[in-house]
Amino acid sequence: MTTHTKTLVKKPFFRHVLQTFVDIRELTLIVLIVAIIIVMANINPYFFSFSNFRAVAVGMTPTAIIVIGMAILLASGGFDLSVGSVMALSSTVVAMLLLAGMPIFIAVLCSLVMGGVIGISNGVLVTSFGINPLIATLGTMSIARGFALVLTEGFSVSSLPPSFAWIGKASFGGFPFIVVVTLALVILFDLAVRHTRFFRQVYFIGANEKAAMLSGIHVDRVRILLYALTGILAAFAGILLASRLMSGTPTAGNGIELQVLAAAVIGGASLRGGEGTILGAFLGVVFVALINNTMTMLAVSIYWQMIVTGSVLIIAVALDMLIRSKRT
Numbered sequence: 001m002t003t004h005t006k007t008l009v010k011k012p013f014f015r016h017v018l019q020t021f022v023d024i025r026e027l028t029l030i031v032l033i034v035a036i037i038i039v040m041a042n043i044n045p046y047f048f049s050f051s052n053f054r055a056v057a058v059g060m061t062p063t064a065i066i067v068i069g070m071a072i073l074l075a076s077g078g079f080d081l082s083v084g085s086v087m088a089l090s091s092t093v094v095a096m097l098l099l100a101g102m103p104i105f106i107a108v109l110c111s112l113v114m115g116g117v118i119g120i121s122n123g124v125l126v127t128s129f130g131i132n133p134l135i136a137t138l139g140t141m142s143i144a145r146g147f148a149l150v151l152t153e154g155f156s157v158s159s160l161p162p163s164f165a166w167i168g169k170a171s172f173g174g175f176p177f178i179v180v181v182t183l184a185l186v187i188l189f190d191l192a193v194r195h196t197r198f199f200r201q202v203y204f205i206g207a208n209e210k211a212a213m214l215s216g217i218h219v220d221r222v223r224i225l226l227y228a229l230t231g232i233l234a235a236f237a238g239i240l241l242a243s244r245l246m247s248g249t250p251t252a253g254n255g256i257e258l259q260v261l262a263a264a265v266i267g268g269a270s271l272r273g274g275e276g277t278i279l280g281a282f283l284g285v286v287f288v289a290l291i292n293n294t295m296t297m298l299a300v301s302i303y304w305q306m307i308v309t310g311s312v313l314i315i316a317v318a319l320d321m322l323i324r325s326k327r328t
Contacts, residue, residue, distance in 0.1 A: 025268035029283040036290045044297045057179045060289040062237040063259050064182045064282055068189045069230030071264045071281035076226055077206040077273030081137040083234040084253030085144035086115050090238030092148045095157035095248025104164055112235050119231020123224030148250035157248035168243030178240050190278035206273025262313035263288050
């Protein structure tokens with residue numbers, strides 16, 4: 001075989017490998033995550049320590065929980081900008097209810113219901129009133145954050161019952177309970193999205209809403225339920241945060257919606273709908289968290305971290321659009 005012939009054989013192979021990495025976003029992210037770990041382990045030995053990975057895992061828990069709902073919403077062709085405010089309001093409400101003497105289970109349940117109600121409100125605004133998701137969820141974002149600040153006058157709610165700390169500070173074999181719960185939720189919803197009829201409908205709606213309606217799918221009902229799920233997950237993230245910090249913080253989650261969107265898009269979700277997986281979105285969260293941790297280790301200002309997160313989001317969306325245009 002001549003050298004020219006070998007070159008012709010090799011090119012399609014490497015092109016095939018590259019195409020595989022592009023198509024399977026989870027595989028690409030795993031390679032990037034491993035690369036970051038290897039590089040940073042050589043630059044800073046503390047980076048590859050259990051305590052650092054534990055801190056990163058605990059810190060990314062709220063984002064990882066919220067991104068589950070956001071990834072499913074994006075697959076349906078929607079999104080929710082109010083998740084950070086809902087998390088803060090839930091954190092504040094559960095803290096105030098506990099201080100009022102309410103049992104932990106009832107306080108947690110009330111906060112979850114509140115998150116679900118806000119989510120349903122978003123869904124009704126988008127479906128029944130035809131308001132663009134950007135405007136609808138931007139409005140509820142402001143309202144929820146405003147309620148959190150009004151209820152507390154801008155101060156954190158502390159002195160919570162010691163028994164409430166178990167949820168956020170317990171550990172199993174050195175692994176924080178909240179991390180175990182987060183991983184369980186990721187696995188559960190990833191399997192549900194892949195194998196259940198209800199969640200498969202989400203992709204049909206995101207890919208072609210009119211075709212989904214003609215096939216008998218109740219598009220508005222499904223979308224309302226998805227917004228409710230996202231609200232409940234955001235509220236749950238707020239409850240875990242309140243338990244870990246032992247305080248309700250009305251300013252919590254400020255800007256987290258950007259991180260969630262960036263992670264979901266990096267993980268393969270599309271703003272046009274019809275694509276994305278929970279596993280990919282979770283790996284996107286891990287990727288963003290490691291980038292932030294890397295900049296912290298390198299003593300980069302937190303303000304630059306915001307710039308990098310925004311830049312990563314723009315690049316991820318641009319690459320997604322470029323890949324889509326080449327497929328069509």
